[in-house]
Amino acid sequence: MMKRVLQLFVLLLVLGVGFSAAAEDNKKYTLNLGTVAPPGTPWSKxxxxxxxxxxxxxxxxxxxxxxLGTAGGEKSIVRQTKRGELQGMGVSAGAMxxxxxxxNVFELPYLFSSAKEADKIIDNHLYTPVQELLRQYGFELYLFGENGxxxxxxxxxxxxxxxxxADLKMRSQESWVHEEMYRALGGNPVRIAVPETLPALQTGNVQGFDNTPLFAFAASWYQAVDHWTVSNHIYQPAxxxxxxxxFDKLPDDLQKVLLAERKKETEYGRKLVRALQPKLVKNLKAAGMTVCELDSKQKKAFAKDAKKVHELFRKRAGKKGAKLLDIVQKHN
Known part of the structure; x- marks a missing residue:
């Protein structure tokens, strides 16, 4: 009698586990993923x-x-994702x-000598340390993309x-690294949030800014200036x-799905942004803007002064930040 009861108990236990696994396999999940990038941009694609x-x-x-085109800016998206109101996001390293x-290591001026070097160092040497770092802050890294x-x-x-x-007030991203870059170059940074920048340019509160051509078009900032300098002073990943x-509550097989095809998706995103960059510069010229491109000698003059910010970062970013900078400097 006891043997039959035991057999029945084991059978029910096995069936229970089976039903539980089946229910888990059929459970649906929603990934709400936010970005400030509007429809039609490389990031939306x-x-x-x-x-x-x-x-x-x-x-x-x-x-x-x-x-797409989430209101409130990237800082808001990062915080919504941290709180779990969004389950994912596509944002710049500066927003992170x-x-x-x-x-902020990725906001340092003249950190990489070229996009090719940036790809090599980010993909082969920085991905894992950044992944481990972000986990400590409650995030799970999928891939690095590109802002340009x-x-x-x-x-x-x-x-x-x-x-x-020297004689210009320049809009600065809301980041001490960007402000210190302008100061190192002898400029006058004015920290202004993204939504307030175009009015500040139009009223003359600031006379310029720095950003990617893609963002300048998307935000219409290019309409408020008449000179564009292809300085390429900060390579900005996303x-x-x-x-x-x-992420941690998902079944193992779905976690693998979310992290799969990283190399393929990374290359696709970079290709989209890089194909558009020269076209956007041509569009700036077509819009009547004077476009100047710095030669290697001119870039070296900027880099010499701007790299002072690297050591400021080392002092302010702590051991974990300094470690990331060490990795870059070791491999470039």
């Missing part, structure tokens, strides 16, 4: 590619909802630095030498990141 791949590979168990200060190279733009003249910044608490 990148995230649509990610969405398509995830939904197909998960056989519909993960539904991806994209929130608002909660993960060590990520930042250039100078101003009213009245090109910025062809550091001294050209990232696709998940909320770690949400």
């Amino acid at each position: 990148q995230l649509k590619s990610v969405k398509k791949r995830i939904e197909k590979a998960s056989k519909g168990r993960i539904k991806v909802k994209l929130f 630095a608002t909660l993960v200060p060590e990520m 190279y930042r250039n100078f733009a101003a009213k009245g003249k090109c910025i062809e030498k550091p001294q050209d910044l 990232l696709v990141v998940y909320n770690k608490a949400w």
Whole structure:
């Protein structure tokens, strides 16, 4: 009798585990993924590619909802993802630095000598340390994408030498690294949030800014200046990141889906941005803007002064931030 009871108990236990596993396999999950990038941009195309791949590979168990052109700016998106209101995001490294200060390493001027070098160091040497760092802050890194190279733009003249910044008030990204870069170059930074920048340019509160051509077009900032300098002084990567608490609760097979095809997606995103860059510069000329391109000698003059910020970062970013800078300097 006891033997039959035991056999029945074991059978029920096995069936229970089976039903539980089946229920887990059929459970649906939603990935709300936000970005400030509007429809039609390289980043919107990148995230649509990610969405398509995830939904197909998960056989519909993960539904991806994209929130393109999300209002409130990147700082808001980072915080929403941290709180779990969004489960994922596509943002710049600078935006990540608002909660993960060590990520300011990617905002340092003249950190990489070329996009090719940036690819090599980020993919082969920085991905794993950054992944481990972000986990400590409640994020799970998927991939590095690209915002592109930042250039100078101003009213009245090109910025062809550091001294050209002396008599201009330049809009600075809301980051101490960007402010210190302008100061190192002898400029006058004015920290202004993204939504307030165009009015500040139009009223003359600032006479210039630095950003990527893609962002300058998307935000219409180019309309308020008449000179563009292809200085390429900051290479700005971007990232696709998940909320770690949400990610950790997923079944193992779905976690693998979310992290799969990283190399392919990374290359696709970079290709989209880099193909557009020269076209955007041509569009600036077509819009009547004077476009100047710095030669190697001119870039060296900027780099000599701007690299003072690297040591400031080392002092302010702590051991983890200094470690990231050490990795870059070791391999470039």
